[in-house]
Amino acid sequence: MPIQQICTVVSMERLDASTWWMVLEAGKMVERYGLRGGQFLHIKCGDGQLLRRPISVSITGQDEPEDLVTLIFEVRGEGTEWLSQRKIGDKLDVIGPLGNGFDVSKEGRYLLVGGGIGVPPLMEYGECLQWPHTAVLGFRTKDKAFPAIVSRFKEHCEETYLCTDDGTLGRHGFVDSQVREILVKENNFIAILACGPRPMLKSVAKVAAEFGVPCQVSMEERMACGVGACLGCAIQMKDGTMKHVCKDGPVFNAGEVDWDV
Amino acid sequence: MSEKHASHPEAEGIIASTVTQAALTQDRSIDLSVDLAGVVLKNPVVVASGTFGFGREYGQFFDLSELGGICCKGLTLHPREGNPPPRIAETPMGMLNSVGLQNPGVDAFIAEELPFLRQHDVKIIANISGNTPEEYGVMCEKLSEAGVDMIEVNISCPNVKAGGLAYGTRPDLAAEVTREAKKHARVPVMVKLSPNVTDITEIAKAAADAGADALSLINTLRGMRIDVNTRRPILKMNTGGLSGPAVLPVAVRMVWEVANAVKLPILGMGGVSKGEDAAQLMLAGASAVAVGTALFADPRAPLKVRDGLAEIAAKQGLGAVRELTGGVRPW
Numbered sequence: 386m387p388i389q390q391i392c393t394v395v396s397m398e399r400l401d402a403s404t405w406w407m408v409l410e411a412g413k414m415v416e417r418y419g420l421r422g423g424q425f426l427h428i429k430c431g432d433g434q435l436l437r438r439p440i441s442v443s444i445t446g447q448d449e450p451e452d453l454v455t456l457i458f459e460v461r462g463e464g465t466e467w468l469s470q471r472k473i474g475d476k477l478d479v480i481g482p483l484g485n486g487f488d489v490s491k492e493g494r495y496l497l498v499g500g501g502i503g504v505p506p507l508m509e510y511g512e513c514l515q516w517p518h519t520a521v522l523g524f525r526t527k528d529k530a531f532p533a534i535v536s537r538f539k540e541h542c543e544e545t546y547l548c549t550d551d552g553t554l555g556r557h558g559f560v561d562s563q564v565r566e567i568l569v570k571e572n573n574f575i576a577i578l579a580c581g582p583r584p585m586l587k588s589v590a591k592v593a594a595e596f597g598v599p600c601q602v603s604m605e606e607r608m609a610c611g612v613g614a615c616l617g618c619a620i621q622m623k624d625g626t627m628k629h630v631c632k633d634g635p636v637f638n639a640g641e642v643d644w645d646v
Numbered sequence: 647m648s649e650k651h652a653s654h655p656e657a658e659g660i661i662a663s664t665v666t667q668a669a670l671t672q673d674r675s676i677d678l679s680v681d682l683a684g685v686v687l688k689n690p691v692v693v694a695s696g697t698f699g700f701g702r703e704y705g706q707f708f709d710l711s712e713l714g715g716i717c718c719k720g721l722t723l724h725p726r727e728g729n730p731p732p733r734i735a736e737t738p739m740g741m742l743n744s745v746g747l748q749n750p751g752v753d754a755f756i757a758e759e760l761p762f763l764r765q766h767d768v769k770i771i772a773n774i775s776g777n778t779p780e781e782y783g784v785m786c787e788k789l790s791e792a793g794v795d796m797i798e799v800n801i802s803c804p805n806v807k808a809g810g811l812a813y814g815t816r817p818d819l820a821a822e823v824t825r826e827a828k829k830h831a832r833v834p835v836m837v838k839l840s841p842n843v844t845d846i847t848e849i850a851k852a853a854a855d856a857g858a859d860a861l862s863l864i865n866t867l868r869g870m871r872i873d874v875n876t877r878r879p880i881l882k883m884n885t886g887g888l889s890g891p892a893v894l895p896v897a898v899r900m901v902w903e904v905a906n907a908v909k910l911p912i913l914g915m916g917g918v919s920k921g922e923d924a925a926q927l928m929l930a931g932a933s934a935v936a937v938g939t940a941l942f943a944d945p946r947a948p949l950k951v952r953d954g955l956a957e958i959a960a961k962q963g964l965g966a967v968r969e970l971t972g973g974v975r976p977w
Contacts (some may be wrong), residue, residue, distance in 0.1 A: 386706050389945060391659035412659050429943060435890050436736050436942055478661075480945070607734040607880070609741060610942045612706070614699040616719075616748045617734040627727045627748060632703075646730060 387483050387612060390414060394475045395453070400531045403460045404502070405469050408453055414481055415445045415452035422509030423486030423580075423603060423636060426456065427611035429478040430464035437480065438464040439608050439631070441580075443505035444512075457505035457534070483611055484635045487601050491515055493575030496567065496598070497542070498560050498589050500581025501525060506603060507580055508537055517543035519567060519574070523560035523585065527553035561588035568596040576601060579639070590639035600639035606630045621646045661946065676959050677966035678952070680714070680934050683834040683859035683911050685796050687714030687769055687934055690967055691924070691952040694915050694938030695720050695773035695798060695838075696745065700759035701766070707945040712952075715769035717862075717936060718755070720800050722774070723781045725751035735871045735880035740890030740917075741939060742869050744883040747775055752785050756792040769795040771836070779826040786831035795834075798913075799827045799858075801849075802840030802865035814840035814865070817852035824856035836860035836913060839904070841893075842868050846900050847907035854908040861904060862913035862936070864897045890939040893917045898930050905931020905972060919947055921954015928955075928970040 396408035414420045422444060427437040444455035460469050471477070487510060489495065494516045499507045500523040511520055520538040524530040526549055538545045546563050547555030556563055564577070579589045580603040593600035606618040613632030620628050621643040628634065628641075678689035692715035693704070699719050701710050710716065728748025735742040750758070752774070763770050772794040776782040782799060789797055801823055802814035813819045820837070827835050837853040839846055841864040850861055866887025871880045879885070897916025905912055914932025918924050919940035927935050935955075940947035959967045 389661040389707060391661065434736070435739060435741060435939070436734075478944075607732045609734045609743070609939075610697070610703070612703040612945070614703040615697055615734075615743070615942065616699075616728065616745050617743060619728065619731045619733055619745075619748070621730060625727065 386418065387480055388414070388418060390479050390481070392454070392477045392479045393451075394471045394473055394477065397471060397473055400457070400533065401528065404529075404531070405458055405460070406533065407456045407458070407468070407471070409456065409477065409479070410451035411454045411479065411481070412451055414454065416447045418482050420445050420452070420454065420482035421486050423506050424482045424484045425635065426454070426479050426481040427483055428468065428480075430467040434464045434467065436464075436609055437611060438468065439483070439611055440468070441506040441603075441635075442482075443508050445509065457502070459502045480611060483631060485633070487578045487603070487636050489578070490575075494518055494573065496521070496564065496574040496577045497538070498564055498577055498579040498581070499523065500560055500585040501529065503579075503581030503585070503603065505534055507578060508534065510578055511538050511541045519543055520545045521548065521560045521563045521567070522546070523548040523550070523581065524554070525549065526551045530554055559588065560585060561592050564589055565592050568592065568598065572596055572598065574598055579603065586639070587644045590642070590644060593639060601636050602639045602642065603635045604630055604637055604642070605635065676956055676964065677968070678956060679966075680968045680971075681911070682715075682913060682934050683796070683836065685715075685769055685834055688767075689714040689952050690928065690934040690955065691948050692717055692769075692771065692913060692934055692936040693941065693948055694936035695771075695800070696743075697938035697941050700755065701763050704941065704945050708949060710763070710766040710768050712949055713768050714934060714952075715771050715795070716763065717771045717773050717798055718759070718763070719749055720747050720773045720775050721749050721752045721755050721785065722747055723752055723776065723785055725749065725754065730882045732880055732882055733886070735886065737869065737871055737888065737890075738892060740888050740892035741942075742871060742881060742886035742888055743866070744881045744886035746883070752788055756788060760792055760794070764793075771796040771798050773798040773800050773838070775800040776823070779823050782823050783826040783830040786827045786835070790830070790832035796836055796860075797827065797831050797833055798836045798838050798862055799823060800838045800865070802838050802842075814838075814849060815843050817848050820849050821852040821856040824853045824858050828857040834859035836862050838865055839863040839900075840865045841896055841900055841916075847903050850904045850908050850910075854910050858910060860911045860913060861908070862915065863904060864893070864900050864916045867893055867896065889917065891917045891919055891923075894923055894926070898926050901927055901932050902930035902974065918951060919943070921951055921956075921958050924951050924955050925958045925970055928967075929972070929974040931972045931974075933968065933971050
C-alpha cells in the first residue's frame with residue numbers, strides 16, 4: 386500500500402552535468418511498506434509543476450531513525466531540474482512505494498540488462514540475490530558509465546559486460562548483441578531482467594524470445610496520478626488490452642507487450 | 647523513538663488521513679451539506695469522473711466517506727480499451743489527456759466496483775457515455791436498478807469519435823440523449839456539458855428543456871502540445887482535453903453563464919485545487935464542486951478544498967456553505 390510521506394534529502398551527489406545520486410530518509414517505507422529497487426516514488430517537484438515525477442528506486446536500506454532510499458536520476462525537464470537543485474536537509478513530498486519491481490526468487494541465475502539511466506534500478510538485484518548473476522550494461526559513451534554504479538555490478542555479479550554506442554568503453558554496439566553472444570554460450574538463466582529505453586527493451590525481448598528465456602522489462606510512459614486511478618500511463622499488450630505502468634508495472638513480461646505499436 | 651510514537655503516523659512524517667487542522671479549528675456550527683437535485687451531499691466536494699477510478703486507489707489515502715460524492719470513471723455499455731499512448735501531456739498549470747474512456751463496461755462496474763463503493767457513506771454518481779441515445783437509455787436502466795444515487799450523462803468527452811463530444815455540441819442531439827436518459831433513469835440525471843462550444847447556454851437550455859435534473863460543467867477543453875524537436879504532438883491522438891488550474895477561470899465564467907440561463911442545480915468543476923477556487927464556482931452559481939486533476943498533485947486535495955470552503959464560510963459569517971451559491975455580485 387502506498388503512503389504519502391515527507392522525506393528528507395540526506396545526500397546529493399552530482400555524477401555528471403545531468404545525472405544525480407540522491408539519498409532520502411523515507412520514514413519506514415522500506416521496513417514497513419516494503420519499498421525495493423525497481424519500484425518508483427512519485428515526487429512533487431515544487432509548486433511550478435502540476436504533476437509529480439515518477440523516479441525509479443535504485444537502492445533501499447532499512448535504517449535508524451529512518452530507512453534510506455537511493456534515487457539516481459537524469460535531468461530531463463523542469464521537474465527533474467527542480468529535483469536536482471535540492472540541498473541536504475530539504476523536504477520532499479513523496480508517494481510510495483509504487484509499482485511492482487522485478488519478480489525474482491532466491492533460486493537461479495539472472496541476466497541483468499540495463500541501458501543508460503535504466504542501469505541504476507537494477508543495482509539492488511545484482512546485490513541482493515544469492516546466486517552469481519551476469520550483467521550487461523549499455524551506455525551512450527564512456528563518460529556515462531559512472532564508476533560508482535558500474536563498480537557495484539562488478540563487485541556483486543559473476544560477470545559484468547559493458548557496451549557503449551560509440552565504442553569508447555567495452556563492446557562497441559548495443560546490449561542486445563552482447564546478450565545474444567552470452568545466450569549462445571550458456572543458456573541457463575532463470576530470466577532476463579531489463580531496464581532501459583524502449584528500443585533497447587524491444588531488441589532484448591526479441592533475443593530472449595529467440596532463446597526461450599523469460600524476460601521482464603521495466604517500462605516508462607507519461608504518467609499523471611501514479612496510483613492507477615487516471616489510466617494515463619497505458620502500455621499496449623499483445624492481446625489488445627491496455628496495462629498501466631504505475632499499477633501493473635513498471636515491470637512487465639516482455640512476451641505480453643505489443644512491441645510493434 | 648518510543649513504541650507509542652512509532653505507531654503514530656504523523657510522528658514519522660506520514661501525511662495521515664485524519665481531518666486537517668483547518669477542519670478541527672473551523673466553526674462546527676457551519677452546515678456543509680448541499681442539495682444537488684434532491685441528492686443530499688454531506689459536503690459540496692465531489693471527485694470528478696476520470697480522475698478517481700472507482701475509488702479504490704485514492705481510498706488508500708483517505709476514507710471515501712469524507713467526500714460529498716464520487717463521480718465514477720466514465721462507463722460505456724461495453725468494455726473499452728481506450729486510446730493508444732502517450733495519453734498524458736503536462737502543460738503550463740494544466741495537463742492534456744486522451745485516455746479515451748477506457749473502462750470495464752457498465753455490467754462489470756455494477757458487479758465488481760459498486761459493492762465496494764457502497765461500503766462507504768458517500769453519494770455515488772455513475773458517469774455514462776453512449777454511441778447512440780439508446781445506449782444511454784440501457785445504461786440508465788441498469789444503473790438505476792443497481793442503485794447508484796445519480797447518473798451523470800457525459801455528452802462531452804473530447805477523446806472519442808462516436809457520440810461523445812458530438813452530442814455535447816449540438817442542442818438537438820443533447821436534448822435527444824437527455825430525454826432518452828430521463829426516460830430510463832429512476833435516479834436524478836445530471837448532464838455534463840462541454841466547454842468546446844460557442845455558447846454553452848444553448849446546450850444547457852436544450853438539456854434543461856429535455857428534462858435534465860442537474861448540469862455539471864465544465865468537461866475538458868480541447869488542446870494540443872507539440873514536441874518542437876520531433877515536431878510530433880505529445881499525445882498519440884494529437885489532441886486531448888485540458889484540465890488543471892489553467893482552466894479554472896473558464897469554468898467560473900461558464901458556470902456563471904449557465905446559472906444565469908437555466909434554473910437547474912449545477913455541479914461546477916474545472917481546475918479546483920483549493921477552497922477559494924471552489925468558492926468562486928459556488929458564487930458563480932454552482933451548488934457543489936468537483937475536484938479532479940488536483941488529486942494527481944495531492945491525493946488529499948478534495949479534503950483540503952472542503953476544509954478551505956468551510957473556512958471561507960466561517961470567515962464570512964455564514965451558517966451554511968450553500969449560502970455561497972449564486973452569491974456573486976457582478977458589476
